Amino acid sequence: MPAPTPRPTIAAMVRYQPNLSAPTAGRIIRLSANEGALGPSPKAMQALAEVAAQVHHYPEEEPKALAEAIGQTYGLDPARMVFGCGSDELIQALCQAYIDPGDEVIHTEYGFIMYPMSATVAGGVPVSAPDIDYRVSVDAILERVTKRTRIVFLANPNNPTGSYLARSEVARLQRELPENVLLVIDAAYAEFVSRNDYSDGSELVEASENVIMLRTFSKLYAMAGLRLGWGYGPQDVINAMHVVKQPFGANRGAVAAAIAAIGDKEFVERSVAHNETWQPWTKAKFEALGLKCLPSVTNFLMVRFPDEAGHTATEAGAYLSERGILTRGMAGYGAPAFLRLSIGTEEEMRIVVDTVAEFLNQ
Ligand SMILES: Cc1ncc(COP(=O)(O)O)c(C=O)c1O
CATH class of the missing domain: 3.40.640.10 (Type I PLP-dependent aspartate aminotransferase-like (Major domain))
Structure with a gap:
């Protein structure tokens, strides 16, 4: 007897791929799912x-x-x-x-x-x-x-x-x-x-x-x-x-x-204020590194990486991931030259900017 098969439409689909796990056992900085930077109220x-x-x-x-x-x-x-x-x-x-x-x-x-x-x-x-x-x-x-x-x-x-x-x-x-x-x-x-x-x-x-x-x-x-x-x-x-x-x-x-x-109005205000500080800060730092960020009103940035081998978005995503920093590749969205990353804590943003600078300078 043949094994049960899903409907052809379903069999042809690829499941949702969120990128929530890193190849390293150390500290993980999750910037791949637009989650809240400060944790819950x-x-x-x-x-x-x-x-x-x-x-x-x-x-x-x-x-x-x-x-x-x-x-x-x-x-x-x-x-x-x-x-x-x-x-x-x-x-x-x-x-x-x-x-x-x-x-x-x-x-x-x-x-x-x-x-x-x-x-x-x-x-x-x-x-x-x-x-x-x-x-x-x-x-x-x-x-x-x-x-x-x-x-x-x-x-x-x-x-x-x-x-x-x-x-x-x-x-x-x-x-x-x-x-x-x-x-x-x-x-x-x-x-x-x-x-x-x-x-x-x-x-x-x-x-x-x-x-x-x-x-x-x-x-x-x-x-x-x-x-x-x-x-x-x-x-x-x-x-x-x-x-x-x-x-x-x-x-x-x-x-x-x-x-x-x-x-919890205090938490809401604190979260908005955090984003209003660290989202433009991160964007400015990336732009100072020569990367273009799409204008964003949210808690994430879509960042354009160079096309040249060694500095592409795919390579950047892998480099960050090996260091425990999860971002979201945009190939599934048809924009493989970009990475999307969410705004985390101040410390996380400083680490990600330094790591991206290191990646671009190698
Ligand atoms: C635009 C948009 N809608 C809906 C969702 C799903 O959110 P939820 O966690 O409520 O399912 C997301 C999550 O990334 C989103 O970006």
Whole structure:
């Protein structure tokens, strides 16, 4: 008898490759997953410890206290939120709920890789809208809309480039999309952005029936290991997601920690201030070494390495990795000349800059 085989679509896919382990046994500096530099809020850690004795109980299907805390913090209606095991689960749920085989899903050229992956797993056809100079182009997205388009995924700010679209451009995108196309605004890095013309997209959720905003506790709140994402959208979209997503995706530990984290304003301010200091510092240091960094409003930088043998991004990634510094190669995103690295602690940033200088001078 032949062995069981997955669907041909799945058999042809390569799994998500995060680069979270180094070939060295010593100290590891993880700059490969855009995690929080400072670790979680002490209040979140305390809340997590306190909930330990209750983990024999399933979590709530809809964590009401968390929805209320988020509602208060961001001025949103708690009734229109959905929670999942990371925003990754919510991206998958949207694809499962809205895509029939052959339906098209538009993502941007250098957009988050889970969008085309989840679309493909759901039987959809990912359609890439080219960036212009590593920035999302609303026109390129609109030009790719067909009768089969069901979802447009927009990461704003964008991972891996770190750029963002102004509020007016996102509003234009929503205005010009057909009403039956769902616009997913993934604002995973929203908390880091302090630009007057930026919006997380929640006002578009309020004003339309075809926009959902996704958020996460993995980035600014530094709780990636607990896996908690949330969405804010029209009731119909939330209802559809509830049908396909797992009922207990937001676990007890994550929910308790998130309620504490979101209330810890001092931690939030400290994390934003840390990034506002060390992200431009790191960028300036790299530029002084002759490397170009894409402009970023986030806690990571996409860095262009030289093309000449000995100094390429691939070689830089290997050199750093051998010294315990994990970065993210961009070949999987179609940009092999770049490395993406997140902003860590001051000490980590000083080490990474010195190590990159050493690499370039060898
Ligand atoms: C744009 C974007 N969306 C979603 C995610 C997934 O986040 P989560 O940890 O909530 O699944 C990431 C993580 O890197 C991201 O960069």
